[in-house]
Amino acid sequence: MKFIIYNLLLLAAFSYCNPNGKSLDSLLTFVDDDGSPKIVYASPTMGEKNLERNVSVSVLFSKSMNINTCVQSFSMTPNTLGFFDLSDLSLKFTPSSLLPYGSYTYTITKNCESKDGIDLKDVFSANFSVGEAVNAGSNPQVTGIFVSAGTVAACNAGTAARVNILSSDYINVCMGSPTINEIEVIFDRPMDQSSVLSAIQITPNISANFVWSSSTSLRIIPDRPLNGNIRYSVSISASASDSLNNRLLSPVFKSFLVGSENLVPTVTSMTITNGTLADCLAGIGTITNILVTSVTNGCLGNPINNPIVIDFDRPMNRSITESSVSISPSLTGTFLWSVGDTRLTFTPDAKFSYGIRYTITITKNAISANEINVSQNVSYSFIAGGAIGDAPVxxxxxxxxxxxxxxxxxxxxxxxxxxxxxxxxxxxxxxxxxxxxxxxxxxxxxxxxxxxxxxxxxxxxxxxxxxxxxxxxxxxxxxxxxxxxxxxxxxxxxxxxxxxxxxxxxxxxxxxxxxxxxxxxxxxxxxxxxxxxxxxxxxxxxxxxxxxxxxxxxxxxxxxxxxxxxxxxxxxxxxxx
The missing domain is CATH 2.60.40.1220 (Immunoglobulin-like)
Incomplete structure (x- = not known):
């Protein structure tokens, strides 16, 4: 335990600074007539502001004290851990770590007593602030968490609105706008960046780049689009603090639904050639989209073969998508990609069989080039050469x-x-x-x-x-x-x-x-x-x-x-x- 002789320092101070020219003896008369000890000096003083974070509390008594009772009578709000340096006439409290910016109050109760067993004459209390007065003791707030939301068309065009999910539960958030959907978190004051990054979490987890566009704005830029029809949550724990080390008053938790599945790949057309037998043999059959038209006279060949052409609305992963396409009854043939990997052409090795219904199925394993699966299995069919119709008689x-x-x-x-x-x-x-x-x-x-x-x-x-x-x-x-x-x-x-x-x-x-x-x-x-x-x-x-x-x-x-x-x-x- 360290002992600091504050009375000597105090005497020196009073000898140097005595504006009234009073004698030293009169200044050292600290004991009341009833013999009660008093606090004759305290630092920080009442109402001091903008103190450094390494500030300590020092108190000088008017007479020798039972210093252990004074330690037990000392308290500091907010509760702060630290250690004491003591002597018969002084007490010094030093926090064990730098104080966060804010307001503090320290108190010594009357249970602090002199060596002859007399209580402190009055309860002593003083408050002070660490840091600038404008932010000292106040808590930062999250004022906005912004994402893009709107119709599929708006999301694809990049014109979807930026909405604040703090204000409402949005269920039409874009997968991308147009390719990714940036999440932006806005605070009401400059923040300690490292504490924010460690406090923020997105579920389901996404791989993203975190960029501070300003001291109050954090941009979360995903590496890939958000998943369609998935609810994401953004949470920021109370450990996030501002630049003055003030923490959030309470954690923030908000969620949103990616309801505009604008980046889910879809089949826009599936065409074959159909027509009369003469037209098909002459190679002048009509190219028809079986997604919207029922075909019962598909060419067997036009004239040699009849390719099935599948168009997607975005570039696809070639190998995975090919393996997701099946034709029943089974056919052998070759696949060819074109139009920037948005068109898949299947050319059968042989002609179709007359009167047979062929069904083309694309499973939800088919995936786009940016790794987004189709939403569900799709199947379309046509009849080659004409429907079987009624049985012969x-x-x-x-x-x-x-x-x-x-x-x-x-x-x-x-x-x-x-x-x-x-x-x-x-x-x-x-x-x-x-x-x-x-x-x-x-x-x-x-x-x-x-x-x-x-x-x-x-x-x-x-x-x-x-x-x-x-x-x-x-x-x-x-x-x-x-x-x-x-x-x-x-x-x-x-x-x-x-x-x-x-x-x-x-x-x-x-x-x-x-x-x-x-x-x-x-x-x-x-x-x-x-x-x-x-x-x-x-x-x-x-x-x-x-x-x-x-x-x-x-x-x-x-x-x-x-x-x-x-x-x-x-x-x-x-x-x-």
């Missing part, structure tokens, strides 16, 4: 000897008829009559080899409603004898008519010649070399009425060129005469 049935049409559609008879009818037996606008209503003449005359020549009165003609796949349709047809005795019937030859000359090809009219093993020109071996096969059914012109019956069947394995199966199995029964 048998439109009409007859025999070749009739006046049954060689092209779609055929016309039937409401009353039935024979092999010489000027139209088909039946068309799908009519009900199917009983088997005795339809007569055909078998080609076999019972005259041996002379019966092997084809006769068209037992060659059947089937007209379909759509262009049919020739293989599946031919394999779906069979002819059976329905009345005993049973026979063996096989297809001998066929001719397709009313065919498409261009892709996807296919035909609508089929003529069929059948042979029966039991026919007169056939021997033990059905269709032997000597006869070159039979093209006629067993003789029937000598059979009684109501006999025999044959049924021609087309099952649902028959498909049209677009892959649609026959609507239902078709059965048609006739009488041979």
């Amino acid at each position: 048998v439109q009409s049935v007859g025999v070749v000897s009739q006046g049954c049409s060689n092209s779609f559609p055929g016309t039937g008879s409401a009353t039935g008829g024979n092999w010489l009818l000027p139209q088909c037996f039946w068309d799908n606008s009519l009900p199917i009559l009983g088997p005795t209503s339809y007569y055909f003449r078998s080609g076999d005359t019972g005259s041996g080899l002379s019966s092997c020549a084809d006769v068209n009165t037992d060659n059947f003609k089937i007209i379909f409603s759509k262009y049919m796949d020739m293989n599946t349709t031919l394999n779906a047809i069979r002819l059976r004898r329905m009345s005993p005795p049973s026979t063996i019937v096989q297809l001998s030859s066929w001719v397709w008519r009313d065919c498409q000359a261009t892709f996807p090809f296919g035909c609508r009219v089929l003529e069929l010649a059948f042979a029966e093993q039991e026919a007169s020109c056939n021997g033990p071996v059905f269709g032997n070399a000597s006869t070159s096969g039979d093209f006629n059914l067993l003789r029937s012109d000598d059979t009684p009425s109501g006999f025999p019956f044959y049924m021609i069947t087309v099952d649902t394995s028959a498909k049209d060129t677009m892959g649609a199966s026959l609507q239902s199995t078709f059965n048609f029964t006739m009488e041979a005469k």
